[in-house]
Amino acid sequence: MERTPIPVLTVQTSPYEDQRPTGGGGLRRPTGIFESQRNYLPNFVQSLLSSVDLRDRQGCTMVVGSDGRYFSKTAIEIVVQMAAANGIGRLVIGQNGILSTPAVSCIIRKIKAAGGIILTASHSPGGPGGEFGVKFEVANGGPAPDVVSDKIYQISKTLEEYAICPDLRVDLSRIGRQEFDLENKFKPFRVEIVDSVDIYLNLLRSIFDFNVIRNLLTGPNQIKIRIDAMNGVMGPYVRRILCDELGAPANSAINCIPLEDFGGQPPDPNLTYATALLEAMRGGEYGFGAALDADGDRYMILGQNGFFVNASDSLAIIAANLSCIPYFCHMGVRGFGRSMPTSTALDKVAKVMKIPVYETPTGWRYFSNLMDSGRCSLCGEESFGTGSDHLREKDGLWAVLVWLSILAARKQSVEEIVRDHWTKFGRHYYCRFDYEALEPRTAYFIMRDLEALITDKSFSHQQFAVGSNIYTVERTDSFEYIDPVDGTVTKRQGLRIIFSDASRLIFRMSASSHVRATLRIYAESYEKDPSQHSKEPQAVLSPLIAIALKISQIHGRTGRKGPTVIT
DSSP states (O other): OOOBBOOOEEEEEEOOSSSOOOOEEEEEEHHHHHHSTTHHHHHHHHHHHHHHHHHHHHHHHEEEEEOOOOOOHHHHHHHHHHHTTOOOOOOEEEEEOOOOHHHHHHHHHHHHHEEEEEEOOOOOOSSSEEEEEEEEEOOOBBBOHHHHHHHHHHHHHOOOOEEEOOOOOTTTTTTTEEEBBBTOOSSOOOOOOOOESSHHHHHHHHHHHHHHHHHHHTTTTTOEEEETTTTSTHHHIIIIOOOOOTTOGGGGGSSSSSTTTTTOOOOOOSTOOHHHHHHHHTTTOSHHHHHHHHTTSSSEEEGGGGGGEEEHHHHHHHHHHHGGGGHHHHHHOOOOEEETTSSHHHHHHHHHHTOOEEEEEEHHHHHHHHHHHTTTTTETTTTEEEETTSSSOOOHHHHHHHHHHHHHHHOOOHHHHHHHHHHOOOOEEEEEEEEEEHHHHHHHHHHHHHHHHTTTTGTTOOOEETTTTEEEEEEEEEOEOOOOOTTTEOOOOEEEEEESSOOEEEEEEEEEOSSSSSEEEEEEEEEEOOTTTTTHHHHHHHHHHHHHHHHHHHHHHOOOOSSSSEE
């Protein structure tokens, strides 16, 4: 019996002016906007698909996944229906719609897909009152570069119609191939539902020595670990890889069931939100702890008794211990990358190893270009994102396995490894202060006035006395990046004040939200003397923060008494 072809419809719509991707081809908004505003999601998906040239789009393969948050299943159905109507030949989708961001990158690269669509708002809250997002990955498995994001936005502003097959239904729970005949299409549209973990797990097997990690977790000198998936996408990955594959007890993994609202907590792996993990680690029972965010690209490391490893230190320590990872022994190390706000701890390691460091704006797409050109092997950001050239995305579980490999090789605790690193390279005291949910105009004017102040000639070599500390301004700028690969210039990526003792203050607006603004202040101070390495970061950095508050006047101009989050 012949199947009746599924009709392809053209639906009239009106454009939205606010669908500019915030970076990496991603649109993140309150979930209510996607649910309540007519055609809001279809408009953006059509703009995204139309950004791919027609000849490249027809018959191509794309990958689709989500972090499981509220509205994901509805959104996946719309994406599938629109991909079919727009000439995509095949979609590869994780079972039940679940795929971590690193897994999407992995599959795109493995099957040489044209790109991918990830339904995630990263570490932002889920549920009906939370946030939802759509992110576009390009053919290298990385975030869309700015030129693609700009193209998507330009299309979105004049969009008058979109194509969809509203009668097309896919069973996301059934692994295997499903085919659909469409009207006026010569070839059937194909959907392949794949195991969410398999392909990514095989990649990790080629990078690490699983026997070494397994012995650490199950051998005579085993350590107990605690891994918090924060009810995001990483639950199935943690259970399958760390428990089933590497032998960690099942109770090592907590919050491993993906929930639409992430259990009512922001799935953000930091000391503010990963409180269950922090309390468990403080008890002293576990030697290693980690938390992973909603889509699996960010992580946090804790040692016994809750010893915290900040993301900048983690990146530097990984760089200094790459010889523990078979992948790097085989591939070599060509260069390091860090975002500008990330501490300069990595630079100290690179100098000793005689390896170049690339300082980029915040955003993984800048690292992708460096890695594609063979310049960069390891990179990271202060926002708990680290990765290597095995993918074109940051990769939280990869970072956890790196740390476990280092622990196995060095036979030391997390704290011992960190303190040894500080003794050899010095300690970079570092904190980030987030002022969230600001009125956008207020945040804009704070940054505008601050830029005018610090770039004025009279500010150069100015001295600030705070208690017994005297800080002399050595240089200031509005950070600008020239891509060494293609010469692309990216301006206005944060304000920097660098003092004569190498201390830094950085002010930066976050581009991750639309309705409200986040202004971040970063403070960094370097200490070589090991006898001074056990102080509280906020105590060491308090004079710098006093300077930041004085020159920005952020409390007076926002009515705030302090930051929302300190990391």
